[in-house]
Amino acid sequence: MTNKIYPCLWFDGQAQAAAKFYCSIFPNSKITADNQMVVTFELDGKKFMGLNGGPHFKFTEAISFVVNCETQEEIDHYWTKLTADGGEESNCGWLKDKYGISWQIVPTVLPKLLSNPDKAQKVVEAYMKMKKFDIQTLENA
Incomplete structure (x- = not known):
């Protein structure tokens, strides 16, 4: 590497x-x-x-790591592990782990759903209500 x-x-x-x-x-x-x-x-x-x-510098949401997930099981896995022991859930697939680092746990299908002009607005409305992404809910929007 x-x-x-x-x-x-x-x-x-x-x-x-x-x-x-x-x-x-x-x-x-x-x-x-x-x-x-x-x-x-x-x-x-x-x-x-x-x-x-x-102790001089702290992490902020200005930098985050994106984890692309193919399945709901992957989203659930990363979300559960990274929020464990003091991590914090946020909105729209964002979270902070117990060390203060920000992560975005994102389904790989999201760009496709957002590129569909007939569904994009409903998809945005659906995910704005979410903390952890739910693929089925996004696809059904």
Whole structure:
């Protein structure tokens, strides 16, 4: 794996715990290097770095990670795991995990549904009422 560009996530002493947490959720994931200051890991084959930088900076919704899901089972899996132990649900498929990182858990069918001019408005109205996406409800809109 040779990602030239990859995210570095700034933690307050929790980089190793966060890396283990994320690796337990996503397939094809592993910790590749670890020391007291920096941990590098792969999530579904994509490189990430966790830095124990201290309390100076916090995560905000200005940056989020999108997880495209083919099935409702995938959506349910990621939603449940990422909101566990203190994570927070938000609207329209967004959530924050227990470390404060924002995620968007999105069905892959959504762009297709939104591109249908006869259904787009009803799909938007349906998902604006949701926290976790429900594929069947979106398709029925």
